[in-house]
Amino acid sequence: MDRVLFGDNQFFGVNHMSEEKARAQAMRFQDTASIVQVLEDAYAEGIKTFMCTTHERIAEVCEHFRANRQRFPDYQFYPCMPYAHKYANAAAELGVLGALRSFLPEDNKLGALFRGGVSLARKDIEGLASLLIDAEMKMFADLQTPVIFLQNVATDFLLGLGFDEAFRIFASHVRERYRAEPGFITMNAPLLQRRLEKAGIENPIICANINKIGFRMCGGMQAYEELIAQGRCRLVAMSVFASGAVPPEQALEYVCRFPHIESIVFGASSRRNIAQTKQLIDRLTPR
Amino acid sequence: MGLSHQSMVNAHPEIQLTAVCDTSGYVLDVLSKYTGVKGYTDYRKLLAEEPLDCVFVATPSKYHAEIVHAALERGLHVFCEKPFGLEPETAYRLAELAERKRVVNQVGYHYRFLATFNEAKRLLDQKLIGELHHVRIEAYGPVVLRPKGATWRSQKSEGGGCLFDYACHAIDLANYIVGCPIAVSGTVLNSVFSNDVDDEIYSTFQFSGNCHGQLATNWSDESYRKMSVKLSFWGTNGRINVDRQEIQTYLRSLPPAAGELTTGWNVRYTTELTRPVWFYVRGEEYSAQIDHFVQCIKTGATSLSTFRTASDTILVAAMLREDAMQPRTAVALRGTRNPAAVATQPATRREKSFVRSLLDRL
Incomplete structure (x- = not known):
């Protein structure tokens, strides 16, 4: 993984600190061209990986990078799925099973079986998960997706249930079908790492909040720092600025202190901010 | 759920x-x-x-x-x-x-377990913004965006509708922070897309003392990514705006209990106010309320959100439903005998009577 990854919260009105800022960002990025412009700015600063949700508007971004392959030959996407709101909204309207049915391809044999309500054998849930993953991956066709993440809402929901088998199913499908490394986004990294290891997923890629003030680091900062020190997983630090609560230099000094943190993902909207953050990370990263 | x-x-x-x-x-x-x-x-x-x-x-x-x-x-x-x-x-x-x-x-x-709203309650209880005289209670979000829906949420008989969902959350939070309204008036329960239930609710609340409030809830607003609740309070010494992410406090003067607050605007964010939870799935408040329940069982304490406080919320919802069915006592344009009929007349007729009422005044 690259040292610096570019995130997408700012493009979709997600701001954990202020609804007004979130709305202003949603207005600014209403047009996909303005998203693409920021990604190109980041590319020019040397950030060549876009870690993004499978939001329907990302499909247009994908289209741009497919069409301009010559200009961005080494550009890669780290898809993060599922785009939870899509499923949550469908589940509120259609119920859990109805929502799942609505996302399955209609002409598929397994989809038909599932829609018929046939009771589940082991293979069915694996097949169902594969179908859902494939549906989410469609927009990335012909693009490089060397790491595919399970979103934190899904990871942590399954983690709470104790549905560890789902992690194995996700990991093996992503490896076999897409030749990609599975990644897991979580707000409960220490617990997740133990359970992934138990499920036989060794040295997994885990993306979690890692910041100086312990914001959304469930299990506590000490458990996180121990997890980092153990080096039993490949860590991507997110929310390093804790939504702006920690000044950039301090925030990055904290994260760059840990040699076992492989990558840092951040989102920004202006070229200046992107450049400053990238340069700070480069400067603070021990060689 | x-x-x-x-x-x-x-x-x-x-x-x-x-x-x-x-x-x-x-x-x-x-x-x-x-x-x-x-x-x-x-x-x-x-x-x-x-x-x-x-x-x-x-x-x-x-x-x-x-x-x-x-x-x-x-x-x-x-x-x-x-x-x-x-x-x-x-x-x-x-x-x-x-x-x-x-x-x-x-x-x-679960809104009772959000740090920003609890901070607002703390400041209001200390009367930092003086005597409270107005509260605005708002909740918007994207639940019903099309004229269809087959789940229980869209059936009146099943407890569907914005009233028992968004509005109850908003009412409960206001009850928690400023107390129950003693009366409601001018309530509108309106359908935007739903056939059987309301999608938006507006009402005027009367609280005890000289404090009133306005409720505005609408679950057919696609411009929000998810449910958003915002409360605004006006007092004799300032105002507070609060949502799940931040609390903005404006103080005209500094009372002794002001602590680190200054005159003018003070902004604090959820990142500094929220206490960590043991496990996070989709928001600290959901985890926090479950842990609170467990701790109450262990210590015998009374919960922050009891059946009784929830009953008060259901009571206010029932008051809104009843008020919405009352005949309107709107103030009509002069010169019209039947106020209720004004709204159903075509625009041109209304314009005519407006002109006539102007002429009457002259």
């Missing part, structure tokens, strides 16, 4: 999840196969067969009362999802029963 409760409850180090109940045998099969949890399709059977300390009820609203009653009769501590039944009489009877049984009783009004 039930599934995310299960996830958080199962992850709590002080709870041992014994069994779950759902009407879908299909979902139960998958859960039992992959998580090992025991499943029931009949809650009565579950209550009769399993040794329990507490239950979490996360069914559609119309089943709340029946299940909660059965659990209370067995002396169990009960956490029930909001709104907590649909009729105030039933809700109060359950609250009384729970109090008589001396069990911990809690309703899932």
Whole structure:
């Protein structure tokens, strides 16, 4: 993984600190061209990986990078799925099973079986998960997706249930079908790492909040720092600025202190901010 | 809803999840196969067969009362999802029963567990913005965006509609922070897309003292990514705007209790106010309310969100429903004999009567 990854919260009105800022960002990025412009700015600063949700508007971004392959030959996407709101909204309207049915391809044999309500054998849930993953991956066709993440809402929901088998199913499908490394986004990294290891997923890629003030680091900062020190997983630090609560230099000094943190993902909207953050990370990263 | 409760409850180090109940045998099969949890399709059977300390009820609203009653009769501590039944009489009877049984009783009004709103309550309780004279209570979000819907949420008889969902959350939060309104007036329950239920509610609240408020809730607003609740308070010494992420406080002068606050605007964010939770799925408040329930069971404390406070919320919802059905006493344009008829007349007719009323005044 690259040292610096570019995130997408700012493009979709997600701001954990202020609804007004979130709305202003949603207005600014209403047009996909303005998203693409920021990604190109980041590319020019040397950030060549876009870690993004499978939001329907990302499909247009994908289209741009497919069409301009010559200009961005080494550009890669780290898809993060599922785009939870899509499923949550469908589940509120259609119920859990109805929502799942609505996302399955209609002409598929397994989809038909599932829609018929046939009771589940082991293979069915694996097949169902594969179908859902494939549906989410469609927009990335012909693009490089060397790491595919399970979103934190899904990871942590399954983690709470104790549905560890789902992690194995996700990991093996992503490896076999897409030749990609599975990644897991979580707000409960220490617990997740133990359970992934138990499920036989060794040295997994885990993306979690890692910041100086312990914001959304469930299990506590000490458990996180121990997890980092153990080096039993490949860590991507997110929310390093804790939504702006920690000044950039301090925030990055904290994260760059840990040699076992492989990558840092951040989102920004202006070229200046992107450049400053990238340069700070480069400067603070021990060689 | 039930599934995310299960996830958080199962992850709590002080709870041992014994069994779950759902009407879908299909979902139960998958859960039992992959998580090992025991499943029931009949809650009565579950209550009769399993040794329990507490239950979490996360069914559609119309089943709340029946299940909660059965659990209370067995002396169990009960956490029930909001709104907590649909009729105030039933809700109060359950609250009384729970109090008589001396069990911990809690309703899932999770906004009570958000740090920013608690900070607003703290500042208001200390009267930092002086005497409160107006409250604006708003909740918007994207739930019903098309004229269809087949779930219980869109059926009046099932407790559907914005009133028992968004509005109850907003009312409950206002009740928590400033107390129950003593009267409501001018209530509008309007459908935007739904056939059978309301999608938006507007009302004027009268609180005790010289304080009034306005409620505005609309779950057919696509411009919001998810439900957004915002409260604004005006007092003689300033104002407070608060949502789940930040609290903005404007102070005209500094009372002794002001602490680190300054005159003018003060802004604090959830990142500094929120206390960590043991496990996070979709927001600290959801985890925090479950842990709070557990701690109340352990210490015998009273919950922050009891059956009784939830009954008050249901009562206010019932007041809104009743007020909305009253004949309107709108002030009409002069020169019209029947105010109610004005609204149904075509625009040109109304314009004419407006002109006529102007002429009358001259």
